Amino acid sequence: MRVALAERYGPPEVAAVGTRPRPEPGRGELRIRVLAASVGASDGAWRSGRPWFARLAFGLRRPRHPVMGSDLAGLVDAVGPGTTRFAVGDRVFGATGASGGAHAEFVVVGENGAIERLPEGVSWSDAAALCDGAMTALPFLRDGGHVRPGMRVLVNGAAGSVGGAAVQLARHLGAEVTGVCSTANVDHVRALGAQHVVDRTQVDAMRTGERYDVVFDAAGKSTYRRARRALVEGGVYLTTVPSWAIMVQQLTSRLGRTRAVIMFTGLRPDEVKRPDLDELAALATTGVVRPAIDRVLPIERIADAYRIVDTGHKRGSVIVTPSTEPGEES
Template sequence: MRIAVYERYGPPEVVHLQEAAEPVPGATEVLVRVEASTVGASDAAGRNGTPRFARLFFGLTTPKHPVLGSDFAGVIERVGDGVTRFAPGDRVFGTLAPAMGAHAELVTIAEDAAIARIPERLTAAEAVATVDGFLTALPFLRDVAAVTPGQVVLVNGASGTVGSAAVQLARHFGATVVGVCGPANAPLVASLGADPVIDYTGEDFTEARGAYDVVFDAVGKRSFRAARRSLTAHGIYLTTVPSAAILVQWPVTRWFSRGRRAAIAFTGLRDIRLKAAELALLVELIEAGEFVPVIDRTVAFDDIAEAHRRVDTGHKAGSVVIAMSPADERAKVTPAASASETRATR
């Protein structure tokens, strides 16, 4: 089988394909022939070795996880003797996180881990595009912020992988959602349920006073200090990006503040049993038409460096998907269908 590897930190070109031995599933594992995976911000950080604290996980001087990628979608090729939930031929999707290794044509995963059958209406590319954003945004909004109906939730970076999922989930929880993005992606964000949509090139959302119950900075571009006055008296600021400031503000405001708070959650490190339950919820929402995939583009596995280049721009809308099969003509580097088109055909 082919895998995408890198031996040193650097630009997208350090990632290349090579042959590797096929993995063998254990007694309670399944072997998945991967049809689609994704390249996300964590993969780009791991490849580049920046910010520097990322090397605490990826390796201080050289990469210790030579195969990146956590999310996958494909078809089960073989199962272990003790597997009861799945059978060969099942279409499945899920995540290996916090482990990596999904940028490969075959992966193994325990049957009780974060793996589920792909909803009938989705392709493998569409299914894998939902995983990272959903499993990141859900704990922030449901568990940390405890979003309830009638609240106002602002999502900064609302067109990205996590941001687009956050818009849909906040809407599902009954909140009024304000999306912040560039003008090109405003129609997409509006189609996901944000109203209004703020163009960050012409308006600074932090200039509002006491407007938002939750500010979810899904791209780590605005600080708690900058966003603080835009929060209601007991509002909460959330960010996905670790920094020295937030690592201090998080416990201090949690334990000592009776007003506005700041928080971060390390969603990728959570117990696999939690992720498995959340993946089941994702399937329910997809089948109910309440959650749709957002794909920036689909790139052939042979061109994985191009996927990394796209992520490095910081301007993708939704997920950058890798199609593993070289024969798949849909795997050319072209933008995929928008979420608004997906909603129109569901």
């Protein structure tokens, strides 16, 4: 089978298409024909080994798992002995976590992993994009920011995969949402549902005098120190990007007027992720959440996908298509 892999750390060019034997599912496992998989910021860190602490998770000298990719959607292709949750032909989506392997035509996962059935009406690309953005944004807003009706939420990086999902989910949770983005994305962020949009090239959203209950730094481009001035008493700064500073601030800010929170949503137990997958699938089916997709590329263009991700200016998710549905092969 074809896979996209990186056997050493480096620029996008180190990612290339190779071949591996098709895996066979064992007891309690299923094999998924991967029809869409996201290429996100975490994959970029996996491939590049940057920032340095990414290597603690992915391998000190080279990627521990050279076939990257976690967020996927596809068809169950085979099941191992004792598998009861899924059957061949089921539409599924979810995440493989730190073991990766989604940038391949086929991947084997445990039936009790972070995998759920995908309703009809949600496309393969949209499903992979949900895992890429909304699966991060939902726990940040719900569990980290405790967003509820009437709150004011500022989303920094509102045009990205996580930020775009955060705009829609914060609205769904009843918040008044302000999105921060570049000039080119103002209309896009407004179309996602943001009641207010700040063009970061013209205005510093942290210095407008407005105050927010939650500042969600989905792009990881600001800091708690800067965001504090824009938070109300008891307000929360959320960031997706870990650093030594935010680790310390998360501890020290607990006794202060505002709080800093960093969450590692990808490390949550699979049994915690599964209900979120079901909830997001339902929201996508009803149109409450509409995943934004920057580009859909064939697996052969994996390096191009990483180049787009590395710019830090993608509009929504970048998706690759490792395989095709049965009967569509050329």
